[in-house]
Amino acid sequence: MADAVVRHVVTFGRVLREVGLEVGPGRVADALRALDAVDLERQEDVYFSLRQTLVCRQDELDLFDRAFNAWFLRAPVLPPLRTAPSPVAQQRVGESLADRARDDGERDDELGDPLELGASGHELLREKDFAEMTPAEYRRVKRLIAAIAENRPLRSSRRRSSDPRGDRLDMRRLIRRSLRTGGDPVERPFRARKRVARKLVVLCDVSGSMDAYARALVLFLHAAVGSGPGVEAFAFGTRLSRLTAELGTRDPESALEKCTEAVTDWGSGTRIGASLKEFNDVYGKRALSRGAVVVIVSDGWERQDPALVGREMARLARAAYAVVWVNPLKGNPEYQPLAGGMRAALPFVDRFLPGHNLRSLEELAAVLAGIERRHAA
């Protein structure tokens, strides 16, 4: 192959890395082998050869196209797709992070281990509304939140493992043991289905009215995502954002920061119906919700047509194993689910829970661990 082509492709690999694609030397080598196999005269073939060897995700195709056009066709480079968070949102994030940083630095030692708090202090904290917590209190409940999120609903797997109380014979073992007895299966080893975590999908409302609770719930989400595979997290306000990757980072605070970056409409109005529709259309179709326990965290204030909420909830409920709605307002004994969106959603909800304080999150965790299909709310 001509040196010029090799140089061109290697440099193009670097261009792709600069725009954020993961293009290692192995991929570049594949690209060169591919170009060796096709006709370089045909631009279409060159394009696909490079794309198929250098890109491995559908959502990176657009970036690749821009880079390809810019590099090979000398088209002007377009601005990146992702919209930056609004200045207001940035400022809010900045302020709240600054608050936390100040607080963390100054008084961390005095507070001690949150898990070793005195019983009464602990009890008070469990009952306190997230919206009324001081930053210090909030930080104390952080670890408690993480601990309770690790309860996951279970389901039977198709895979079996050795278990004396199992329901199927362990044939491989039985045959080996039968050798000693001339083919008589005297000993009967069993296998049982393993219990594995059920898929868990959490959709968290981060609109203005939910701000105080969203922070606590994002911590809950973070711990849930960290509890093992099969957890997906989304945030919504006026639109839906997938947060699974952001929450995959280890530190919940930086995860929270990334969430605020990803959800550019943090703190703005709510479009529950439209967000649910987007979830059903994009992710439900990909069977993300099938057989899953879906938890929706929202106060149910819909700015738009409540009928859409009902329709999309019906679709969601059909695909999901169970739907849980967590509404912080329900913590108030006088609360009535009269808001249009909430009322439209309730017929399709298996469990309707508060979520305004630590105790209610514990309740949520307990419900998730033992949930059965179609509970009475």
Next chain:
Amino acid sequence: MTVSGFRTIDELEDALRGADYLPDRGLSTALFLALALEKPLLLEGEAGVGKTEAAKSLAQATGSRLIRLQCYEGLDVAHAVYEWNYPRQLLHIRAAQEGTVSEDELFGPEFLIRRPLLEAIDGDEPVVLLIDEIDRADEEFEAFLLEVLSDFQITIPELGTIRARRRPAVILTSNRTRELHDALKRRALFHWIGHPSIEREIEIVKIRIPGVSERLAAQAAAFVRELRGLDLAKPPGVAETIDWAMALNALGRQEIDAEVVEQTLGSVLKYREDIEAVRDETLARLVDSARTTAGA
């Protein structure tokens, strides 16, 4: 060593046409490179765009045997790779004189049941291995598969390691119900299949339904294209276009009108909400628009 001896993409494209499959240039490039580079090819795209078909047609075009592994949650080695034939083993022990059967004998090749993956790497004939809907298998299995696809070898504890004498062409499909592991993606070529252009879709309908009229094929393709432009829960794929055109053809239709569309909507749309949405408002308009596009 390759499954086939195609020297150019055009040659492969011709062979695929011979197998009644009309890939666009992107897909034929992907299939060509999978053969030329001997790398697995990961195909993604909306349901019904022909991912599984691509593998079947590649097998036909290359004169290979198609071995299909359909993935599902809980798929394990016993279903994907091999299993021992326990009843035969027990009979064998019984039939033998006491003490004469050794474990080695019992776990020998004659008691082995070969499942798709073992079948695909342990043979002399050319093979296209289709690993369908890999996203449905769990991550444990994906990790196992990664090993097999890296080395093209399988280890059976009782028998030792079996190496492929001839590498199968491997096509993986995914509906993206979850993101696949990077390591697996790194080992594979990647191609995203979009919906075909209208011209190609008309060609596909004609090639799949012998005797269908040009006009009906064009109108069906144009109508489905209109449907894809709507906000539907499940936009129809090529498979649905074919089903639908087949139904219309079976009804003896030469073209579409609102009435026949209404009657047959169920073969093109698979969700009640979608059918209702289309019926309610837009049916007549879509039919008009499709007929205009198709030049009725």
